[in-house]
Amino acid sequence: MEKLPTSPEALLKYCRDNKIDYVDVRFTDILGMMHHVTMHIDAMDVDAFTDGIGFDGSSIRGWKAINESDMLAKLDPTSAYVDPFFEHKTLAVIADIYEPARAKGEVPKTYSRDPRQILRRAVEHMKSTGLTDTCYMGPEAEFFVFSDVRYDQEMNQGFYFIDAVDAQWRMGAEESPNLGFKMRKKEGYFPLPPNDQFQDLRAEMTEMLNKMGIPPERHHHEVSAAGQAEINFKLDESLKQADKVQLFKYVVKNVARKNGYSATFMPKPLFGDNGSGMHTHISLWKDGRNLFAGDWYAGLSEMAKYFIGGILHHGPALLAFTNPTTNSFKRLVPGYEAPVSLVYSARNRSASIRIPVAVHGEKARRIEFRTPDPAANPYMAFAAMILAGLDGIQNKIDPGAPADFNLYEATEEQKKKIRSVPANLTKVLDALEQDNAWLKVGGVFDDDFIENYISYKRAEVENIVNMRPHPYEFVLYYDC
Template identity: 55%
Template sequence: MSVQKVLELIKEKNIEFVDFRFVDLAGRAHHITLPATEVDADTFVNGVAFDGSSITGFRGIEESDMVMMPDPESVYVDPFTAHATLIVMSNIYTPDGERYERDPRSIAHKAEEYLQAAGVGTDAFFAPESEFFIFDDVRYESTMNSSSFFVDSEEAAWNTNRKEEGGNLGFKVGVKGGYVPVAPVDSQQDIRSEMVRLMQESGLRVERHHHEVATAGQAEINFRFDTLTKTADNLMKYKYIVHNVARQYGKSATFMPKPIFGDNGSGMHVHMSIFNEGTPLFWEKGAYANLSEVALNYIGGILYHAPALIAITNPSTNSFKRLVPGYEAPVNLVYSKGNRSAAVRIPVAAVTPKGCRIEFRTPDSTANPYLAFAAMLMAGLDGIKRKINPAALGYGPYDKNIYELSDEEKKEIRSVPGTLDEALNALEADFEFLTEGNVFTKEFIENYVAVKRAEAKAVAIRVHPHEYGLYFDC
């Protein structure tokens, strides 16, 4: 959409305010709102100033002036505000007009530019499957003398004897019993449908929605693939709508990977493919899973760099509460067709040449989508550049349930890092593939690692409630 079209849309929709947004290092959106009467063509040329020193991981106070440069291709009408508001995603620039090297959205753009400069293809397509929980009650605290959390859901397995309903109505979702049951077991059909309706009104092409495996309100809504940066924009829109519809229903939605113990966590399985001028590059009929050599090399890059990659695709301490065997978590660094116990799965049901893709199942939604998608693309492109053969490196294919392999067989399979610190160690040891084409800079990686180390330390030094059960009577 051109700037002129955006200005016409403001008049056509009687827009009162324009909300300019950018995304921080952690993947959270921030915004500054201007009255529509103050927005004109010059706004899209000169941008909107903000204080970068107040954003974690950005700039110090001595160089805090930064500029949001609006992207007219990203606009949509906010479905929640009382006053008609237009949302515009922005890239971040320094006051002297340089693209800010720590801006996640700019890094995503640079990854797309590198794809074309490398001569591999013209477009990289991404489609995330971002799972989430919808809770009725969320409480937590972490102080000097107290540490606790509490979540609740009317459909949770632990509420089969709850009396607060005025007589328990039953039909609770059992542990690991939540995959696509009908109502009344699935009590959240209407809230998900409302989310979908608003997503469609906001420009997302939604393909389906359903209850997910875990008890206590786990859900999934799938939207159509798009190019890298556009998909990251779409995921930000998706999460914004999920969070706010839940709030309208008096509930709270979270994309936290492991908010409850003893059941499946929430992942963000990411489907990827590369096209060249409309021609799919991952398809070769008759080959293993109909995958071309380009696709296998891309998989090789993903799996070879996976320990470092996971520091960006699974960047929270909570991520590693999900990445444990036994809960459909893809901890095994192998590839397979149709096998959900592998880190990389190749969908094979009803797949056409244009639909041929790979699915990286390890990521979760604590990831900044701009950084995560860019890093995945850079890993895959490195695999193509170096012609990494995943089979030759022992990454598969494994077409049986890996969790049922013998201990001896499992020794041959690499696993994901066990903690955020281990993943950050891997990233420090293996980051050059990210800096090709100056997509990520060494300075960015160092700053990113420092921010994430601080998060890991903040968790590690705090007393955990379970430690009282283990050690209080020592």
């Protein structure tokens, strides 16, 4: 990737020198969706970076009321990249959101509901403790690639239809001709072509990510039979990595669409096969040294032990940000390689926290939090993970003994000692309501954000679970 200038003046000069006609201003809402507004280069000057661009915050979900809708988007020049998907040459720049000044001489304030600002505050608080100066994150956001997707919800009907070229259900389809080599359920992990029909598509995604400054490590077909995929990229500092997750999703979706496919990061789009997770590797560093390397269990340090303790202790509330949809909990069920137990273990992929042991040297020592899924807003999820871990370190929260056994085959006696993740989003929101003081340390989250978020998510539950007939209810109850 070409290294772009990082000052506003130099960046605008770069645009004019390279005949870039548009600047696309991008930001993320509380649900993780990216928004954008496109400015002509002749309408741009350094004020966009220092003073911001005005927009209507009341039109963004979970943000402003109509009577307080004016907001400012201040461009971050260090986040710029040239968009490869637009016909007209366009520079994309991520913005931070501010409240406009209400009186002369007043300075615009950071917006407390801006997810990127929340993660900024989490990192600033982390550094202020003196414990660490860097949190590295390595998320693995899995996704599905479908060849046909249709869905609708009306008063008198509701349906979804999904198709995938390599799915088991297409073994008997008339494809003129059907050449076979479909995936059997739960057998999508690592097969060679012709069974793996998406090698070239994933490679194209990987090449595009590399060109855009997201260094890839590997890609492969995932366990689910229907086009499930994973592309891993190198770890980075938490704020940069959250930006990269958003760009990663953008690239994956647009490369898929360019090739006539639809990519989704919905955690559980299919019944009866594995869902998509966002396993997140985490380590804390200071002065270039990995603080998670030590002589405790599995080569970890005492600091890592207490970080694990914080994640597990606050797990039920933490899931409000790492697994934020009703669909998330259809993935978190036993039997589909989902980490449903709030325990830790070396190598054990059925635990919420796994300690990878097939690593080389102290620099690679880390934990892997396996419960999150790719529906998560990465800014809020990473911020909450950092705060939960820091609370564990500062209060020396002991995670207990490791679970070095198959959690799906645990004895009744063992099961009594194991805490499970909450069964649904309602229980997670209940937990967040009761356990949120750790999120407000350092002013990272505030009561306004937490109350607004819980209210928004409870309305989702009401709409999805409590108000709308489910297609399977007709199967069960129509003839009652």
